[in-house]
Amino acid sequence: MRTEVLLARRRFVAAMLGVAMLPLLTQRTRAHELGLVDPAIAIPRLACVCSDGRSTTLLELLNGKTTAVQLMFTGCSAICPMQGALYARVQSYLTDHAKRNIQLLSLSIDPLSDDPKALSGWLKRFDAREGWIAAAPAMAALTQITTLFNGRAALPDTHSGQVYLVRRDAQLVWRTADLPAPRVVVDLLIRLSENA
């Protein structure tokens, strides 16, 4: 029953976003969807709620830290468990992330379901340590967020396992392949933190 309700809610969100994004779907892709994002894209000030209940903006979350962003939702059983496992492995390799000012962000694309409690559960499920945070955008910011990271308009149900690299100055600069090897993400984060 709960699954049916969740599915119905997700379909509702997808339908609403589909209508809202029709004009965007006809626009030319404004950046590469894979690899270097050139020119880099400034992260906008979009409203978000963190797993600790704090209201903030995406810009505030990312400004000042080299960040790997993944789009996910806690009710997803397909690709998301692999995304969580990927970050867990990345974090195990990043022993000096605090010194390097590196963080991992799991960013939900299901703001209706992913409240702070659900986001905290996500982090706990993967034994996330300090430096791995989770947040969900405000419903009104969802389209902008998926478009920003995907490089094109995309319905939330079609999210990928890509990792998006954001420089310390809050500029999106790299999109990896789907579910990249953890070492690839670590190397990118370290190189980015050294060059920022």
Place this chain on the structure above:
Amino acid sequence: MTHLLIALGMLWPPFTSAAQAPSESSARRGEQLFDGDEPIKGMLPGHDEALPAFASKCINCHRTTSGPADSSQIVLTRSALLFAAPRRGGPPSRYELSSFCMLLRTGIDPARIIIVHTMPRYDLDDAQCLDLWNYVILPRD
């Protein structure tokens, strides 16, 4: 002529079920593998470490019954596997045990097309693969 048709029919995999009915115990073991109660080692292409078992369970992305459900789940039923159908833009193909196992281990489907990068490749022995096959081709429809 009638005898010839009957003989050909018996050779066609979908109709040999009576003679080759999967053993119940094998299908039960297959169900445990499918549901993740019995872990299988799965690794994504390009990765050098296996995924945790909970992240690579078949049931995370597949279901063994047709009918309405989450559309993102790919259906693995007897009819979906045993009857010829175009898959991934290739020519019509059908699965049999060997091609099913090859896909799970290598990511190459019966039409020699590489499946998506996001499906793990599994380290299965022959017995595990047979159990899983016997489970997914159980008549359910």
